[in-house]
Amino acid sequence: MKKNIAIVSGGDSSEIVVSLKSAEGIYSFIDKNKYNLYIAIVKKGEWCVRQENGETTPIDKNDFSFRKGNEIVHFDFAYITIHGTPGENGLLQGYFEMIGLPYSSCNVLVSALTFDKHVCKNYLKGFGIKVADSVYLHKGEVIKAEEIVKKLGLPVFVKPNADGSSFGVTKVKEIAQLQDALAKAFQEDNEVLIERFLNGTEVTCGCYKVKGKSVVFPLTEVVTENEFFDFDAKYNGQVSEITPARIATELTEKVQLLTSEIYDLLGAKGIIRVDYIIEDGEPYMLEVNTTPGMTATSFIPQQVRAAGLDIKEVMNEIIENEINN
Known part of the structure; x- marks a missing residue:
C-alpha cells in the first residue's frame, strides 16, 4: 500500500513564492509509483491541501489529516519545503513532533x-x-555608524538575521547608505546583521x-x-x-x-x-x-x-x- 506524503509549502514570510516553487519541484522528484503525493499549504489563517483539480481542502490541525471525498487521508511523512517561518525555524517541526508525524528536515533545536x-x-x-566578522543589532537600537565602519570596514552587507532568498539584503559601499539599508532589513526582521565584506x-x-x-x-x-x-x-x-x-x-x-x-x-x-x-x-x-x-x-x-x-x-x-x- 502506498504511503501518503505531504509536501509542506507556504509560510508566513516573503519567501512564500519560493516555497511554492520548491513544492512543485519536489512533487516532480518523488516517485509517484511508490507514494501518494499531496501539496499542503501552511500559512497564517489557512492550512489546506491542494487537490489535483486545483481546489483546496482544509487540514485538520489535530492530526494534519484532510478529507478527500468520503475518506479521511492521514499522512505518513511530511517533506517540509517552507523557507522561513514556520517551516525553517522549528515551529512546524515541533508540531509534527507532537502529533508523531515523521518529517524531512532538522529537528526543533537545530532548525x-x-x-x-x-x-x-x-x-x-x-x-x-x-565566519565573517559582524555586528548584531536589534530594532530600535541606537546605531553608531562610525564605530561599525571602523570595526568592519567598507563595503559591508546588511541583512535580516532570520530571513532568506536575499530579501532585505543590501551591499553598503558608503557610510551614508547604512541607515537606509538598515531600514530595509528591519522591514523583514526585528534583528539585523551587518557583516564584513x-x-x-x-x-x-x-x-x-x-x-x-x-x-x-x-x-x-x-x-x-x-x-x-x-x-x-x-x-x-x-x-x-x-x-x-x-x-x-x-x-x-x-x-x-x-x-x-x-x-x-x-x-x-x-x-x-x-x-x-x-x-x-x-x-x-x-x-x-x-x-x-x-x-x-x-x-x-x-x-x-x-x-x-x-x-x-x-x-x-x-x-x-x-x-x-
Missing part, C-alpha cells in the same frame, strides 16, 4: 539554531569554523546523511554581475551557477569535508546546504540552509545531477530513513 544567523555563526565559530569566490555545497550512508555533493560556484547574489540573481536568471565549481580539487575536498563536519556538529537531518565565500584560500561559512530550495534549477538538484545520482532515489532514501526510524 531554530540555523534559522538565527547570529546564533548559528557563533555556535559554529566555537568549533573553529571561520568577504572578497572571494562564492560556493555552496549540499549534504545528506541516512543510516550507514553519508553523501556530500559537488560544489556549485555562484557568479553574478549583480552586486551580490540577490533575489534577481537567484530567481530571475541574473547569475551563472557552475557545477562542479571551478576550483582546485584540494580546495573542493576541504569545503566538502567542512560541510560534512558542520552537518555533524549541528546534528542535522535530511538535506542541508551550506554557503561559503572562499577568501585567500580559506572557506568562510555564510549560512546553513536546512530547507534549501528544490526547484528544478535550484542548487541541490544541480548537485545531485553532477554527482551522477538519481534524485528520486535521494528523495526515497530521505523519506524511508525517517518512516522506518
